[in-house]
Amino acid sequence: MQVSHSYLLKIAKKLKDAGVITSSASKNGGYSLAKKPEEISFLDLFDAVESGEAFHENFDVEIAQGIFITPTLIEEKSNRLIDLLNEAEQAYRERLANHKLSDILPSDADGKLIRIDWQVILADDSKI
Template sequence: MKLNKSFEQATYVITMLALQKGHQPVKSHVLSQILQVSDSYLKKVLMKLSKAGLVSSNASKTGGYQLAKPVEEISLKDIFFALELQADVLDFKHMAYQIYDDGAHVREVEDKVKSTLEKGLGAFYDQLQTLTIADLLQQEAYENGAIDWNERVED
């Protein structure tokens, strides 16, 4: 399975915000420099995370991005859905009707395939829900924050 690069970036951004010393805001350019990714692309990711209520932003001089929820309440599924990566709509083109004459059988086969894919996606989403950001971090590191990301970059 190949996941969109935004999923990896979003997951690391959320862990970085969780580890930020004193849970102070972190600017997008700091995050993008540390992750070595495009700031403009990362801002799009951050906007989606903000829209989903996972991070909050403050555009002031001392502002930046912070977590909007505790790490125990943010699962990989939340990140996945915030980035609109879910594939809930299975769109068949019904090509089999062009090839085979038995319409009833084609419909039956499509229903079986659709049902199997929906069950698979459901299981995938259920698994994503089981892993929270807190599970990825040491508790003592995220309780008050352990790293000042601002110290790791030059302005």
């Protein structure tokens, strides 16, 4: 999968803590979804693995100081930029909320989700 094991464990912990997946430490253990795929939105996944900061949290609005001369214009344009980023973030989050994990999972001709046995796939390196 070309992703480090430690990174996958880090993401899995975040998903588990958010209630998206469950884990089992048994001999045949591993991870599984905590809910049906049609109940898990991309917003659930995004919120589980991202920091939770707003889009503009680390955005330097002081760039306006180099463009605009007066403090009034600087404040006005900086506030407008923050409003724009807040609007973009809201639209992004709404879009993610409207799409479910089941939208991208493989399914058969009847629309039934196909179960993926990763242990079998990982045992056969030619399938990776």
